[in-house]
Amino acid sequence: MLIQKKAAPNSTITKLISVSIAVLISFSILFILIYQILIPELVQDQIESRAKAITTFFAGAVLEHIVARDYLTINKLTENITTLPDVGYACVINDSGNVIAGLFSNLDTFDTKLINEVKENGFPSNIASQIHLTERNHSATSSHQIGGRDIINYAFRLENANAEIHVGILTEDAIRTSQHSIIPYAFLLLITTLLGIITFVWILRTT
Numbered sequence: 001m002l003i004q005k006k007a008a009p010n011s012t013i014t015k016l017i018s019v020s021i022a023v024l025i026s027f028s029i030l031f032i033l034i035y036q037i038l039i040p041e042l043v044q045d046q047i048e049s050r051a052k053a054i055t056t057f058f059a060g061a062v063l064e065h066i067v068a069r070d071y072l073t074i075n076k077l078t079e080n081i082t083t084l085p086d087v088g089y090a091c092v093i094n095d096s097g098n099v100i101a102g103l104f105s106n107l108d109t110f111d112t113k114l115i116n117e118v119k120e121n122g123f124p125s126n127i128a129s130q131i132h133l134t135e136r137n138h139s140a141t142s143s144h145q146i147g148g149r150d151i152i153n154y155a156f157r158l159e160n161a162n163a164e165i166h167v168g169i170l171t172e173d174a175i176r177t178s179q180h181s182i183i184p185y186a187f188l189l190l191i192t193t194l195l196g197i198i199t200f201v202w203i204l205r206t207t
Contacts, residue, residue, distance in 0.1 A: 089127070143171070
């Protein structure tokens with residue numbers, strides 16, 4: 001009668017460790033892929049919502065000053081908006097296409113072509129052409145590049161003042177930050193799984 005030999009404990013442990021590592025690697029890759037695909041879309045939605053909120057606030061604050069032609073206050077309010085995090089620029093443009101007020105948060109972070117253009121001609125009025133607002137469509141959002149930077153431009157029309165408000169949000173920094181935030185989660189997942197493997201092997205050795 002043949003007697004089956006039991007697998008050596010060390011061999012069993014080695015197989016379990018190999019399987020656990022394979023599962024860990026597969027799960028980590030899947031986690032990273034899902035995170036990289038979903039997070040940018042969620043961040044994009046959040047940035048658009050934030051741009052809308054800032055622009056709406058800006059419009060409410062500046063409306064009466066546009067009507068009163070209080071350009072000093074308009075410029076001050078525009079400057080205040082550009083100090084908010086991730087705001088690339090803010091501007092007020094009238095229906096004739098003239099810039100009433102327009103400022104960049106930090107012009108040096110844009111490319112040389114835009115820097116020279118602003119220094120020579122002031123704030124570029126063609127920013128308004130990125131979005132076409134109508135009597136029925138009082139607000140709109142567009143994504144494009146300005147001066148080498150990715151921007152979400154939210155525009156809001158002020159009918160009573162015959163002007164438009166534009167606020168540009170810098171998107172690449174927020175998206176990059178969200179993608180980099182995967183590192184702590186991945187590291188935590190790795191540590192947790194390794195601790196699980198070590199605990200499992202220790203239990204097998206002591207039983």
